Amino acid sequence: MTVPHTLRLAMFSAQPYDRRFFEEARPAGLAIDYHDTALDTGTAVLAQECDAVCVFVNDILDAAVLERLHALGVRAVLLRCAGFNNVDLAALARLGMFAARVPAYSPEAVAEHALAMILTLNRRTHRAFNRVREGNFALDGLVGFTLHGKTAGIVGTGKIGLATARILRGFGCRVLGYDPYPAPGFAELGSMVPLDDLLAQSDIVSLHCPLTDATRHLIGPATLARMKEGAMLVNTSRGALVDTAAVIDALKSRRLGALAIDVYEQESALFFRDHSSDIIADDVFGRLTSFPNVLVTGHQGFFTIEALREIAAITYDNLRCWQAGGQCANLLPAG
Numbered sequence: 001m002t003v004p005h006t007l008r009l010a011m012f013s014a015q016p017y018d019r020r021f022f023e024e025a026r027p028a029g030l031a032i033d034y035h036d037t038a039l040d041t042g043t044a045v046l047a048q049e050c051d052a053v054c055v056f057v058n059d060i061l062d063a064a065v066l067e068r069l070h071a072l073g074v075r076a077v078l079l080r081c082a083g084f085n086n087v088d089l090a091a092l093a094r095l096g097m098f099a100a101r102v103p104a105y106s107p108e109a110v111a112e113h114a115l116a117m118i119l120t121l122n123r124r125t126h127r128a129f130n131r132v133r134e135g136n137f138a139l140d141g142l143v144g145f146t147l148h149g150k151t152a153g154i155v156g157t158g159k160i161g162l163a164t165a166r167i168l169r170g171f172g173c174r175v176l177g178y179d180p181y182p183a184p185g186f187a188e189l190g191s192m193v194p195l196d197d198l199l200a201q202s203d204i205v206s207l208h209c210p211l212t213d214a215t216r217h218l219i220g221p222a223t224l225a226r227m228k229e230g231a232m233l234v235n236t237s238r239g240a241l242v243d244t245a246a247v248i249d250a251l252k253s254r255r256l257g258a259l260a261i262d263v264y265e266q267e268s269a270l271f272f273r274d275h276s277s278d279i280i281a282d283d284v285f286g287r288l289t290s291f292p293n294v295l296v297t298g299h300q301g302f303f304t305i306e307a308l309r310e311i312a313a314i315t316y317d318n319l320r321c322w323q324a325g326g327q328c329a330n331l332l333p334a335g
């Protein structure tokens, strides 16, 4: 694939693996400046002389940043992720900038990670790994439950929710779904029910809805109180779907049986960087990771070779669409 003439793209929050997969498929006529720093008002200047920026989940695209980018001559924003809760859509529309995302790159990758977390947390394989290496073969503290026959609740039955439901069905779970805008495809896997029923009946609740004003802190004191005692909560979607303080209270009171999170409300200060030699100032995060029944991964649900290739390919398709002035199926909704 080629782009019509030389274009310059500034990629923010670029990691070595982004460089690898974007270079592998980079079209002729496109120059990319890779910046490991995140995009914000202070770093926007790095996009000087660029036609487009390419951003990820924790880059900031509020009105101030978009105005700064626009003033620098940037006309296109390419999100190399599905979620776009970090973008001010109204500012984008006002400035007339093009913005497209990668709505689906491998729903199975995220669904499989959700399952990896459920199985790890349930069967304590992360603890068993260390024990066995130390010559400790005692089983106390490692007891789990049989997944077969349990009820799993999927909140948001879109692409990833459906993929997760399919895998859970394969494990012999009864699957419930909640989605205010249900898409076809779930009926053969399970039953759609009101959120309260899903929370009351599910042994595992897995979140797969986007972060919006309506879903922020969807899991908070009231919804936690409605969950089945001792249930497992899984969040591979967006951190702010969960009120972390409320979840910590529910873990301390043992109402919530286990928590698996690949995303965290304040993750932008921590994730995608090595902080192993730093003093982490986030006490809430410190408290979370002190529970034996909490498993945290650093937003790696998407992180498979297939998904990374797909992200680069679709981002380049979006860029070509913008260049050609054609219809782009992956445009962000109008603000």
Ligand code: NAD
Residues within 6 Å of the ligand: 082, 083, 103, 104, 107, 110, 155, 156, 157, 158, 159, 160, 161, 178, 179, 180, 181, 182, 183, 208, 209, 210, 211, 214, 215, 236, 237, 238, 262, 263, 299, 300, 301, 302, 303
């Ligand atoms: P999708 O658009 O296919 O599905 C989202 C579903 O959520 C839709 O069916 C929608 O109707 C539903 N929904 C909207 N509001 C809801 C509400 N209030 N309650 C319940 N459901 C609601 O999106 P997807 O591709 O399945 O992705 C889901 C989310 O996963 C994304 O928004 C993104 O935040 C997250 N994600 C995480 C990773 C990761 O690496 N952990 C990777 C990709 C996507």
